[in-house]
Amino acid sequence: MTTGTTELEGKTAVITGGVKGLGLAISRLLAERGATVALIDIDEAGLETAVSSLGGRGRAHGVAGDIRRRADAHRAFGEAAERLGGVDILVNNAGVYPRKPILEIDDETWDYVFDVNLRAMFHMTVAAARHMQPRRAGRIVSIASIDAYIPYAKNAHYAAAKAGVISFTKSFAQELAPEGILVNAVSPGPIDTPNLRQLGIYEDLARSTPLGRVAAPEDIAEVVGFLAGPRNRYMTGETVIASGGILMA
Template sequence: MKSAQPLNGRHALVTGGSRGIGFAVAQQLAGLGARITLMGRDAAALDEAAGRLSGQARVGFVRGDIAQRGQVLQAFAQAREAFGSIDILVNNAGQAESQRFDRVDEETWQRMIAVNLSGTFHCMQAALPDMLERKWGRIVNVASTAGLIGYAYVSAYCAAKHGVIGLTRALALEVARKGITVNAVCPGYTETDIVHGAVENIVNRTGVSPDQARATLAERNPQGRLVQPDEVARAVAWLCLPDAGSINGQAIPVDGGEVMAG
């Protein structure tokens, strides 16, 4: 009989873990038996989120900005001190800003790359030595359908998320024989702070109501709705299971059928 907690004894670090998809992922992994480290920038939000999970598993948090390599290394070292080697890394933290391409300034471009792409790179490099030593690991990058297709007015975000997909595939090949898998999950428009910001932006630019703005985003999904964080989290959790060892280098859309592999 298979264990009800197949990740028992594993240590999972989830970036952007205090809310939205990150918190939902942490809930799923805790339910599967993993020890959980939440990482983010807001200590109060992390503390509150860890408290909500504390009855489900051993949970801690570390504070750090994934765009700053030094902060990543320090945070990961603190996570190891608390819960041991990192077996599972979920790169969920991200940020999106909307602007017409010819108005994207250098600062915005660099910020989108730093948070969404370089931050993923920093965290992967920080976690990988533990996985190589233990000959087992799961890395799941929460990318976006924007990493698979183009979206107007978020060119820098699209470029960064396309980069995350490429990085995922490259590392997956490097570690394919080392007991480690590297995959990406690509949500469509999901009920998160990023979408709430997109709704506000549409309202401000067009004058439509918030409900109309949400409907505009939901129209991209053939199911006519926004994806829910728990739906993304369940896909992430599946990729972290021991039984998912043959799934490697994939970018899996969670979008109701908006993006289909050709």
Template sequence: MRGLSNKVAIVTGGGQGIGRAISLRLAEEGAKVAIFDLNPAAGEETATLAGSGAVIKTYQVDVGDYAAVQAAVAAVEADLGPIWLLCNNAGWDKPLAFLKSDQALWDKIIRINLYGPLNTHHAVCPLMVARGGGRVVNIASDAARVGTSDEAVYSACKGGVISFTKSIARELARKGVLLNTVCPGPTNTPMMQSVLGTGDDAIKWKDAMVRGIPLKRMGEPEDYAGMVAFLASEDANFITGQTISVSGGMNMI
């Protein structure tokens, strides 16, 4: 990809799963990556996987904590330089029928999946505006586009991220800040594994998901990293406000 060498990128939730694959791909393209993760050991493991030539620095951050996000963003600018890319990848869910859920669960899901991106945008985008350029890539979900049983609040948050991204893309277009959303489909990640569990029921659930995907397989974290790198690069200079599904053809919208 053109134009990513030495650019500074924040990846939230970069310690595992999709976030790890994104961090590794951006580092491969020559970017300097700042991982925001609750688990700094996972972020350090990502950095180790990238090899000695890569620049990946981990910051222990709860994206739902506005003050912590502000402090971490300031630290990134001091440590690595001006932030070019913000990739909001951190997410969490506990699948449960909505009528069996409670407000405490709603609050946790909303805090991570919606307030997290709001906090990071509010901390990073003013810096991009002041410099006249930058990119934001938000990781949502195809659950936001079609709905998913037992993930109503999560789907609502991800739908909110899509609408929020389009709105801020309109607000910041003239400032040279481009924002887009990537929507993964079902993916083999630690979070998915924790959801599926083990045993026959887990196998049946996974098989049912695969049957609904034209490419007949689950996504892998690496399937999304190239799209994020593309949207962060000079090759995407005329793309903003878009929502791109990367889901093996599961939802052809």
């Protein structure tokens, strides 16, 4: 993908869950626009491959970490900030999508989904906010989902966690606005990833989308790129819906 802009030259970005799918597409777009990026992920082997694909060290860095708990999340952010020499952008992309009927959701599944999709977002955003406050500038973008608005079978726990992402986005935006930190979210519809294709519902989702196709990861990365970049000067506390027309708000 060629973006034709270097608007992020000299900027630095941290992307969680950045080694594949949407996370890698976001990492690649930000890097192509000039940013130096740090990918935080639990998949150490995947980090090496992703960093290499983004141009190797100097342009991209990998930080291994399980960000579900405060101490490790803050450690991982601090290590990324040290390698980058500071952080201008945080993208909370890490997420899991285990489907299960609502009456079968046990505590273990509930905790796992909320830990990865919501608790990690909270810890990373707190770490980024504390880092960005003295700089009085920064961009934080989190990945939510249209599932937060539309009930789908087997997705109740995921939907609730993503609704929490939207709520936290508003709260962080309100508190951090006086310090020049813009906090927004993106709610994608279905995205063409290996995980989605393995669920066996890809064709049905494509047919039911008004635009007639499932989003490419790059489609959603473009929205993130705007929110994280200098052209966004006045949007904060917003959740941009990018669903191909499935949800029109």
